[in-house]
Amino acid sequence: MFTRNTARGVAALACGAAMLLAGCDANSADSSPKPGATASVTSAPAVPAPVPGDAGAPAPAPAQAPAPVPAPAQAPAPAQAPAPAPATAAPESPAKVEQPVAGALWDPCSLPESKISAAALDTSTKKRLTHPNHPTWQMCQWQAIDRSFELVIGTSDRTIDDLLEPGTFQDLRRTEYYGRQVVLYRSVQDTHKRTCNVGTPAPFGSTELAVRTTKIQTDDFDSCADVQRMGAALLTSLP
Numbered sequence: 514m515f516t517r518n519t520a521r522g523v524a525a526l527a528c529g530a531a532m533l534l535a536g537c538d539a540n541s542a543d544s545s546p547k548p549g550a551t552a553s554v555t556s557a558p559a560v561p562a563p564v565p566g567d568a569g570a571p572a573p574a575p576a577q578a579p580a581p582v583p584a585p586a587q588a589p590a591p592a593q594a595p596a597p598a599p600a601t602a603a604p605e606s607p608a609k610v611e612q613p614v615a616g617a618l619w620d621p622c623s624l625p626e627s628k629i630s631a632a633a634l635d636t637s638t639k640k641r642l643t644h645p646n647h648p649t650w651q652m653c654q655w656q657a658i659d660r661s662f663e664l665v666i667g668t669s670d671r672t673i674d675d676l677l678e679p680g681t682f683q684d685l686r687r688t689e690y691y692g693r694q695v696v697l698y699r700s701v702q703d704t705h706k707r708t709c710n711v712g713t714p715a716p717f718g719s720t721e722l723a724v725r726t727t728k729i730q731t732d733d734f735d736s737c738a739d740v741q742r743m744g745a746a747l748l749t750s751l752p
Contacts, residue, residue: 618717619752621666622653632746633658642667662726662739666747670718677712684737690748697737709737711744713751720751 626636638656642665652667673696677685682698689695696712708725724740 618649618651618668618670619715619720620651620653621668621720622651624653624666624747624750628747628750629655632664632743634664656727660727661734662724662728662736664740664743665723665725667721667723668715668717668719669721673712673714673719676719676721690744693748695744695748697741699737707734707736709740711740713748715752717752722747 622639622641629636629639634655635658636655638654640654642652642654644650644652644667647669650667650669652665654663654665656663673694676682677696677698681701683701684697684699686697687695688697690713693713698710698712699706700708700710708723711722713720722740722743724736724743726734726736726739728734
């Protein structure tokens with residue numbers, strides 16, 4: 514009997530010791546269970562409380578964040594020069610007839626090929642001629658495209674009055690063409706009337722156009738009609 518009671522007391526004592534030990538492991542700050550909370554065998558490790566600083570020493574000032582570095586100032590954009598005004602093309606001047614140097618004779622071989630072609634002349638037949646008695650005169654010759662006649666243009670220091678020296682011409686006719694004085698005549702030496710001439714004044718003296726037919730053994734030609742056609746096509750291009 515004593516032994517059983519004694520054993521019970523020892524067991525109760527051991528149980529109370531166990532409960533006492535369990536209570537010592539709980540957080541001393543709050544040992545009472547919270548309502549609705551479920552006790553856990555393994556408790557979460559306690560977060561150590563910060564050690565309070567010395568009461569006599571001031572708390573260190575909180576570290577200040579570094580001041581932001583200002584962005585580098587951008588240089589102002591260079592001023593743009595105003596765009597230049599568009600160039601205005603100079604008005605085209607009308608084509609001018611090449612004028613000879615003062616005291617020099619105009620070269621008829623310098624006539625543009627377009628003018629020669631428009632007069633029904635073959636540009637590939639151009640030939641420079643020289644007067645046997647007057648080497649300073651300028652003379653140029655072309656053949657008609659159909660080879661029916663040839664044209665010779667000559668320039669000299671002779672005036673129109675010199676060209677019309679009495680006794681040297683026949684079939685004389687005077688007229689004007691675009692304000693220019695023009696004389697139409699034949700040489701008295703041309704007994705077959707194969708050649709006809711047109712003369713006009715020029716700054717250096719005079720310019721003469723001579724058309725000579727190349728037709729043989731026929732009278733079916735009119736050299737004066739041909740030279741008038743040449744004059745109408747070329748006189749405006751002469752100086």
